[in-house]
Amino acid sequence: MTAITKKVEQKLLGLNGDEAVARAIKQCNVDFVAAFPITPQTIIVERFSEYVANGEVDTAFVCVESEHSALSACVGAAAVGARAFTATASQGLALMHEIVYIASSLRLPIVMAIVNRALSGPINIHCDHHDSMAERDACWIQFYCEDAQEAYDTTIQAFRIAEHPDILLPVMYMMDAFLISHTMQNVWVLPDEVVKEFVGYRKIPEVEIPFYGKVPFAMRPNVPLTLGPLDLFDYYYEHKMQQQAAMERAPDIIKKVHDEYAEISGRRYGDGMIVPYKVEDADIVLMCIGSTAGTARVAADLARQEGVKVGVLRIRSYRPFPAHQVRELLKGVKVVGVLDRCGPYGAIGGPLYVETCATLYHAKERPLLVDFIYGLGGRDMSVQDLRGIIAELVDVMRTESPEPTLRFRGVRE
Amino acid sequence: MSELKGWKEIPIAGIPFKPGTEYKTGSWRTFKPVLDDSKCVRCLLCFVYCPEGCITWNETENRVVIDYDFCKGCGICAAECPRQAIEMVLEAA
Structure with missing residues (x-):
């Protein structure tokens, strides 16, 4: 805020x-x-x-x-x-x-x-x-x-x-x-x-119905509308396109x-879609959604005191996903650690990671990307945990290798 | 079916071009409920049970009216009528 x-x-x-x-x-x-x-x-x-x-x-x-x-x-x-x-x-x-x-x-x-x-x-x-x-x-x-x-x-x-x-x-x-x-x-x-x-x-709002012309888009006994009828291969796709x-x-x-x-x-929360924190000059960016962003900002500030330029990018609007802004904001960033509070189960990573990967595919310069699954079932995510993640990302930056790209933070072996 | 329209030309939310009330589903009927006004005691149980909202009370004429435009002839009214005032009659072919 x-x-x-x-x-x-x-x-x-x-x-x-x-x-x-x-x-x-x-x-x-x-x-x-x-x-x-x-x-x-x-x-x-x-x-x-x-x-x-x-x-x-x-x-x-x-x-x-x-x-x-x-x-x-x-x-x-x-x-x-x-x-x-x-x-x-x-x-x-x-x-x-x-x-x-x-x-x-x-x-x-x-x-x-x-x-x-x-x-x-x-x-x-x-x-x-x-x-x-x-x-x-x-x-x-x-x-x-x-x-x-x-x-x-x-x-x-x-x-x-x-x-x-x-x-x-x-x-x-x-x-x-x-x-x-x-x-x-x-x-x-x-x-x-x-x-x-x-x-x-x-x-x-009004809706244009061929039978009536313009009528209010609401169920009214004097102007009956049919909502939710069968809609097959001839029009279902068109209605889905309207949603898109x-x-x-x-x-x-x-x-x-x-x-x-x-x-x-x-x-204000960024521009309403995405909330960047010290991303402009960052080498490393932590990407996340929800309450972890506050903890991540503290960890980023601590890392900056030690000379590591860390920023935080919080996605506020997950749908629609602010792909264009993500691409713009991550320009020049070397390593991005994506924080997913949701399991990947057979995917290449958690949902935010998959979304970010796809978003950056068309970018000219792509940062190295690592996914950290964390906090499942309310497992705590402390400043200390995030400092550990930043240390791993510093390693990724130094070695220029993001492998393994899917990491599980805070789970006991 | 007329020419299919594009997504920018059709109403949102899957609303059909004309309301369901324009499709006279009474034509689906095989048996038609016929009400005998002399037996009917105006208890309106048929109105309560009709699943299609086809039975209404005409206050000025003091009688129960069946809307044959939409009645599909399910026969629930006839089965529920305590005075057997409704008879299910086979529709003419």
Whole structure:
């Protein structure tokens, strides 16, 4: 987070990531919330149901019997034009899986908070990115937040991005389990009316239907639309192409909404897509997503005190992936250590490594690339661990050999 | 089928060019429910059970109306009617 001059008077509150999300949702004119509690997302649902019970929000809140139902209910609500929100983690997201694809293909701007938790089995409630990486290709916009403040800010931006008439794709944004979700932090909170004005009410875009002409893109009894019909080899591909086109338009809108939000809040996360730290003159860059970025910056600064030029590149928007910026920012960098909090299982590396490899393939000058799998099931990633990784990358730079390119950090032999 | 259109020309989200209400699925029917108004006690159980929303209450005429444009002739209304006021009649060939 880069602070610029604050334009709006804000309150500083002690909130954990889950509470920060619940508070942001309270301010966002959300019409409909359906959610099922699952550790470590539970506090979001608990806090929000308190707001509902206290009459602090006019949101319709539905307690459902599963996550599959939670997202299905949001699909229904969003289809009639409501602003819908849900939140889940791990097994809950896995259970939602088929509806995750349906929500994006029906072009419903649902916003969903994910607290990244390991997938079973063995059963584990702590942080890694297996759950949301499994939904990587579902055509949802995916943000990975670094701390509770960013989770708060991203919630507010997410509705504007998802509901933009040029996008109309759902947004999921991630917080690391416990490291963000349950860690109390100083969070700057905007006044209610400022957030309400920023997000506004959900506007229903128009859609051109040959039978009617232009009609609102929402289920209305007087203008019946059919949503989710059978779509075979003659048109399915065209509808998928429309999703791809919306995803291609997303970076500009993500950056624009991020800029507008920075104007009122004074907070920036790089350009909204990617957050570089001391990358310009770096020989070695640590690439990561989520809460590890903060630890990596500390390790980079310590390395710089010893004369090793280390930078950190955090991917905020994983979908759409900021490939162009990655290529530009890594120009002149000698070695890149990619940090993956997700297993590779038969691939050449974790998902961020594979993405980065493919991104750099077309670059004229490519840095040496090493993948470090870390932190599975909540295994700690300390400054000391990252200093060890930097030492290995210094070796890679000296020997000019990245082998082995896939390394497992913090696992016992 | 008319000429296939490109992805920039069609509605998003897989919305068909005309709504489902324009396809008269009543033509799928083999047996047609016929209601005898003199036996009907207006309990509206048929309305509750109809899976297609084809049975409505006409308040001005004080009678139950079946929409044959969409009724597929499943026969649930006839089976549920406590007064046997609905008879399933074979459609003319």
